[in-house]
Amino acid sequence: MVTLAQARAVVSAVPDPELPVLTLGDLGIVREVRQGADGGFEVVVTPTYSGCPAMDAIREDIGRALPGAVVTTVLSPAWSTDWITDEGREKLREHGISPPGHLRDRGPVALELSARCPRCGSPETRLVSRYGSTACKALYTCRVCLEPFDHFKEI
Incomplete structure (x- = not known):
């Protein structure tokens, strides 16, 4: 049993x-x-x-x-993306997907100007499309290493 x-x-x-x-x-x-x-x-x-x-x-x-x-x-x-475990966030990063930040740590206004590149760590990124490979991700490109990557949206 x-x-x-x-x-x-x-x-x-x-x-x-x-x-x-x-x-x-x-x-x-x-x-x-x-x-x-x-x-x-x-x-x-x-x-x-x-x-x-x-x-x-x-x-x-x-x-x-x-x-x-x-x-x-x-x-x-x-x-909420806050429910993703730390291990889950690390798995996303290891597989080239930028994990979301923690909304609970941001105070009353959740504003993110860029997604950090999971490859090189640079915050110098550009939003290419609000929708990536699935509706819960957005597509970005890194301005430093030039790699495209998905970013898991904060919800």
């Missing part, structure tokens, strides 16, 4: 379908894993944004990882 801790670990280790370098745990979208009296599990998730097209794939992947689990989607409170 699978324990609650094991179920949470299994679900948290499921790769994100759009960014497979990250797990659902890294993204912080797994809100809760509950075990019912019958031994079955309910997994509560919050998508990175309400129209996330990957939610069907995420539900299916959780179901494969934890057979019989019921996946419940909760939209409030809305997911």
Whole structure:
């Protein structure tokens, strides 16, 4: 029989379908894993944004990882990039995606004039497109090393 801790670990280790370098745990979208009296599990998730097209794939992947689990989607409170773990931020950086800053550290006005290049670390970057390879990322180019890169948007 699978324990609650094991179920949470299994679900948290499921790769994100759009960014497979990250797990659902890294993204912080797994809100809760509950075990019912019958031994079955309910997994509560919050998508990175309400129209996330990957939610069907995420539900299916959780179901494969934890057979019989019921996946419940909760939209409030809305997911925030602050929920990405430090390990997840490092994985993004290692794979050429500029991780978002922490909104909680910015005070009342969240304003970012540039995204730091994940390759060379320079803040001298230019927004090329507000949408990158997925809707939750923007496309930038570094003015120093000239590399293009995705930046995970702060939400």
